[in-house]
Amino acid sequence: MKKTLFTLAIAAWLAGAVLAATGAEIIRKVDENLIYKSARMEAKMIIHIWSEVRTKTMRTYQKGRESSFSVFLSPPRDQGVKYLKLKDNMWIYLPDVDKTIKIAGHMLRQSMMGSDLSYEDALESGDLLDKYTATLVSEEVVKQRPCFVVDLTARVKEITYYRRLVWVDKELFVPVREELFAMSGKKLKVMTLGNVQKYGSRYYPLYMSMRNLLRQNTLTELIITKAEFDLSLPAEMFTQSSLTK
Numbered sequence: 365m366k367k368t369l370f371t372l373a374i375a376a377w378l379a380g381a382v383l384a385a386t387g388a389e390i391i392r393k394v395d396e397n398l399i400y401k402s403a404r405m406e407a408k409m410i411i412h413i414w415s416e417v418r419t420k421t422m423r424t425y426q427k428g429r430e431s432s433f434s435v436f437l438s439p440p441r442d443q444g445v446k447y448l449k450l451k452d453n454m455w456i457y458l459p460d461v462d463k464t465i466k467i468a469g470h471m472l473r474q475s476m477m478g479s480d481l482s483y484e485d486a487l488e489s490g491d492l493l494d495k496y497t498a499t500l501v502s503e504e505v506v507k508q509r510p511c512f513v514v515d516l517t518a519r520v521k522e523i524t525y526y527r528r529l530v531w532v533d534k535e536l537f538v539p540v541r542e543e544l545f546a547m548s549g550k551k552l553k554v555m556t557l558g559n560v561q562k563y564g565s566r567y568y569p570l571y572m573s574m575r576n577l578l579r580q581n582t583l584t585e586l587i588i589t590k591a592e593f594d595l596s597l598p599a600e601m602f603t604q605s606s607l608t609k
Contacts, residue, residue, distance in 0.1 A: 387498035387514045391530075393537040395491065397566045402427050402597050406590040411479050412583040420477060429489040431602045442477070446607050447486070454487055457607035464607050480553070480576040480584040484524045495520050496528070503534070506541055507558075510534045518547075525552065536560055536567045551577055563593050 403426045411418040420442055424434040432449045436442040444459035454467045472483045492498070496516035504511055516528040526547035531540050538560050544553040553576050557569035570588040600606060 387500040387512075388493055390500065390512050390514055390532055390537065391492055391498045391516070394530075394532055394539060397536070397538055397568060399429060400426075400566070401594045404590075404592045404595060404597070405588050408587045408589060409477070409479060410585040410587070411477075412581075412585075413478070414581045418478065425597055425601055427597060427602060433601050433606060436477070445477075448602070448604060448607055449487060449489075450602065451489060452487060454483060455604060455607060462608075464604065475576075480574040480579065480582055482524075485574075488524065492516060495523055501529075504531065506531050509540060511540060533560070538567050538569055540569075553577060559587075561591075563591065566593070568593075 403424075405424045405426070407422055407424065409420045409422065411420070418439075420439065421437045422434055423437060424432060426432040430449075430451045432447070434447040436445040444457075446457040446459075448455045448457075454472075455464055456467060457464045467483050472487065474483060475481070476483050476486055495518060497519050499515045499517070500512055501515045502513045504513055511531040511533055514530045514532060516530060518526045525544040527545040527549075529543040529545075531542070532538070533540055539555075539557050541557070542555040543551055544555070545551055553574060555575075556573045557571060559571040560567050560569050562568075568591065570591065572586045574584045574586075576582060576584075
């Protein structure tokens with residue numbers, strides 16, 4: 365009997381190890397779709413606040429996960445507002461006052477352009493597996509698509525979300541839903557993704573919505589209207605001098 369119990373314990377431990385490895389492998393496959401050498405995108409941001417709807421358009425240039433340059437094109441009051449992200453640093457250029465401001469400290473938790481996204485969300489970079497332990501916890505169907513459910517638990521101290529639950533399309537390896545939690549266990553945000561399109565060998569979602577559960581009756585949608593991947597971008601675009609040009 366003792367040998368049988370010992371064998372069962374080892375089998376259970378091995379099963380847990382396999383699930384953890386499978387969870388990590390799923391996230392790696394997701395990264396193969398979502399991480400790119402470079403990209404140029406045009407997008408529409410729709411911010412719903414109670415019955416009010418605000419629509420903004422923007423153009424973004426990105427190099428991997430660590431560098432991005434964005435300029436807002438409309439509405440007129442936001443035209444020319446620019447953002448530059450370099451690793452863990454972000455600056456905003458305000459054309460009305462011709463001023464560049466570094467976003468740091470408590471400002472990072474503030475809403476970006478009145479949306480449900482914070483500056484911390486925009487600054488997120490690097491490999492998730494460097495910061496989280498990934499475990500496959502279940503399988504579910506979301507919008508008629510079979511999905512893996514992966515639990516990501518933080519293994520570093522300095523992090524925006526201690527835990528994340530990610531629903532990943534089993535065929536395309538693209539996230540379709542993500543729930544973000546504080547260390548206390550409180551659910552903070554819910555993100556959904558859709559309109560997945562194929563670009564070469566990758567699948568990429570052109571629709572994203574974010575709901576900040578700490579705000580009342582708000583929802584932010586991001587619709588990518590044009591996307592190009594793995595193209596040549598000038599290095600000077602990702603410098604602070606580009607903000608004032």
